[in-house]
Amino acid sequence: MSPLAQARLSTTLATVLAVTLLVAAQLGALRSSAAEPPPIVLPSGFRVEVVTAGLGVPRMLALDPSGALLVSIPNQGRVVALPEVSRPDRLRSAVTVVAGLRLPHGLAVRDGHLWVAETGRVLRFRYDATTRAASDPLVIVPDLPPGAHHWTRSIAFGPDGRLYVAIGSSCDVCREGDRRRATIVSYNPDGSNERLVATGLRNPVGLAFDPRSHALWATVNERDWRAGGAPPDFLAAVREGANYGWPDCYAQGGVFAPDREFRGTHECRGLTLPALELPPHSAPLGLAFYTGTQFPPRYRDNLFVALHGSRAELPPAGYKIVRVVLAAGQPRRVEDFATGWRAGDRVWGRPVDVLVGRDGALYVSDDHGGRVLRIVYAP
Template sequence: MRALLSLLLVLFALPAAAAPALDRLKLPPGFHVAVYSDQVPNAREIALGAKGTVFVGSNDAGKVYALTDGNGDGVADRVRVIASGLQLPVGVAFRDGDLYVSAVSRIYVLRDIENHLDAPPQPEVVTDRLPTETHHGWKFIAFGPDGKLYVPVGAPCNICDPGPDHAKLLRMNPDGGGWQDVARGIRNTVGFDWQPGTKQLWFTDNGRDMLGDDRPSDELNRVTKPDEHFGYPYCHQGDTLDPEFGKGKRCQDYTPPVLKLGAHVAALGMRFYTGSQFPARYRGAIFVAEHGSWNRTQKSGYRVMAVRLDGAKVVAYEPFITGFEQDEKAWGRPADVQPLPDGSLLVSDDLAGAVYRVTYRP
């Protein structure tokens, strides 16, 4: 079948997808990166099943993928499409055998999915009451330590005052009921996780565009109290009033970020690292996938960063994987990070249509 496909590509002059250029990537000494699968177009959020299945959301023809490594060699040997035709099903979250999928205004669930990968069930609607705008409408989702499903609702614009139904993070019961706002003043979070031990919620937030190359910064934030407000659209990066919506406001009235991640880096998925394979300096650290800028004079982001912590205090913000972009040309764009039970780390790349696996062997 592959030989036939190659022949057809030659006959009809259709370009094959370029293989991920892993030789261009730079990691700290002792770390290695390999392709887990290069058959996942527009790969976005990653979720892990109880039986080792790697689920990946995407914006490719509404598809959701299931990746399995049958022989345990660290490479996916099966890639299945388990749902299609959904609206931007970027977010995936696994709980009690079921896979939850975000689709802009809807959350779906695929029941008992790992036992039905070859004949997946029809997606069931959990809720269809989320806003319908697609501008910042695709969603990273995750279950918290409280058993609730956390769902962001981004601002339907670059900069606006959208009212109480947008620019926030909410949570709901697994059946779609019991909605509750968790935090407000969030332009668009596409990554969040709970710190081990404290169970506090941390999240990335993308700063607004069109204020120049170097402001405002994307943010790493921490939720410390109910219904906390993080500034959007009035104050950006904790210290910069918006030229239009900041009039009459004060930045000190809103929660500042724990860390400024850099202007326009497009910080997306983030996870705490709790494994033991990586050196001790990375245990409890946050890995952040920075998708990369789209309108900056010189590109920023296009990397995976490590945020090392001492409790809630940031002690270092340093590159972990770089090389997805050289000379202002990008071949890859990290979208999410997900530690595996063996302590390795998966990284999704929606531009290359791939998922990578990072291991440590000194």
Template sequence: MRKEIIAIIIVVLAIAAGILILIFLNDFNGSRQNSPSLSPSPSPGLNLGENLTGLPLKIADGFSISIFAQNLKDARDMAFDSMGNLWVSRPDEGVITLIEIENGRAARQNDVLRNLNKPHGLAFDPDTPNLLYFAEENKISKIPLYSDAPPQKLVDLPSGGRHITRSLIFGADKRLYVSIGSSCDVCVESDKRRGTIYSMNPDGSDFKEFASGLRNSVFMALNPETEEIWATEMGRDFLGDNLPPDEINIIKSGKNYGWPYCYGQRIVDSRFENTGEQICPATEKARLEIPAHSAPLGLAFSPLNSNWPKEYRNSLFVAYHGSWNRNEPADYKIARFSLNGGEQTDFISGWLGSDGKVYGRPADILIADKGDAYISDDYSGKIYQVRFINQTERTTNSVFFEKQS
């Protein structure tokens, strides 16, 4: 009899313990489902994604950001070659660096081209993908990759002055385009090549002006749907915190974009009131206006063939390098513009801390065909990788990040 009573007590205790375990697990899972780091956002632009960098960054829901490569002081322009390796210009170091990629990871990095004069723009010839074109402050050259051949100079460029970066892009017409910044903040240039975009054949012939009135269009990108060249444009300084707006322009043959006489929507610069009233009505208006002194640099369009959410289609992503002369520094981030409606949202932010501490300054953004994005940071010497992740990956990575933070 005593043994039977003991057996009954054991069974009752086991059942009670099982019930308590089920209650605990239910509460635990419920608390995790209510965790902000796992809650999906109903719309893009909300900063609920996964940050695996160790920096106080915020990224839109459904995306992750991690450090892809580092120890790359002054990393700026980026370009992938036909072997899937990444090339990075580093103007202040005078080098162009090769990052060899294996299994999706940066395996090795090597300064292949050295002793250059402020190298910046990089581009690959679509018809000869093993040829790297690169722009130094004073010239454009090309070189066959993975060979002992020396660079071949194609054209000379004006040098000196305030803006020394030269950017490159191949257009849909297979011509090579180069942006040449102004020599000053605001002035009438004596060298008509300054403040322009020129184009040429891949062999350097037929070098001619394509568009003018562009103070400093540091980066350009090709719209994959329209095949138009879009360019960022940094407005002049010393008109206060809120003027003039920085710009995104669609670059068209023979068009004048207003600098130095006007900006934005053909607003006449106060320094050139008389001349501006005559010139500005015939200039091109900005396609998009950006808050003054945001310093827009790299730009990239959303990939056409990727697993990104449909609401991100027909979007433009712009790297805001951030202000240097505003009373309150602003805009060290990646912004997203919906080209359907024009609204702007933050895609990645946090490089400028709430206490004013600078953690980085995004420079270029490059989005590969399958959707992985890469962002260079010339302040911290890093390259970040951004990926769209599905729900399973999001849950796994969020648990990892919670353990790291």
């Protein structure tokens, strides 16, 4: 090889090496950045860790028998698993469990099966927690009212063994044609025997059962675009047969008022008040009773609620997780638990769902940052 060719080869190899090192450094920086949690403020003794990042729009969480987290990613039509989430030493890679779904949202695992709520139906899969493989899909509820203004469908199994499904309204405020809109309904695990549980719930999202009383609790998002900062979003301690007011009436300050912008004819009688009013447009989504032992004892049986956050209202509401302290099954006070997802115009993330893991940590999905986070007590 001539000296000129050798020089050219050396230059080419040096360039390739430099580019390789640069790409590796950039990937390392990206991984390091992804591993850095957002600037979340927690009570003394708590810390937050990143379980995984780059998930797109992660929404609802479920726990499988092995302790792995299952996560719905509606914009990708997938449900993924995150194994060994209790180990904080590295980011977890997501394993696809099911793909090709239409806006999957709610998840539930029970008796060797995985239930997935798409926007217009509920499917059941055989689920192997060892291989994290889902197979033999069966549509058990084929005809939920799909899409429209509120497309999410959340699910939870009750202590009675029935499957509960939250279905939002098709509009901001209107008279619905389908009686299942703006309700919670329940089914047998095979999708039979539909029952209307509660009505007048404009957009119920999170569902959780009190481990002591077995009462069903739900987060509810109330009207948008109404003048005067009303009505409040709320938590409902759901009673079978109860009507919570929408679209005719809303609760504020412990009393019902007619929604005069809607010009409904309801006299606001015979309605059920919320268990707890929350700031208007704070968008409460996931909720979970703390049943672990990793947190201090004072947190036991408290209710954690993810406030996803307002989009257009000023000052902004939500963008945090609150702790609801209960006494005799009723809310006694509300405290900020995790804040800092938004600072001024800078939005770091928006919490969606919360779940207590087998390790007692609190897991949080963030559909703005594409992350799943882990909050632990480590004084």
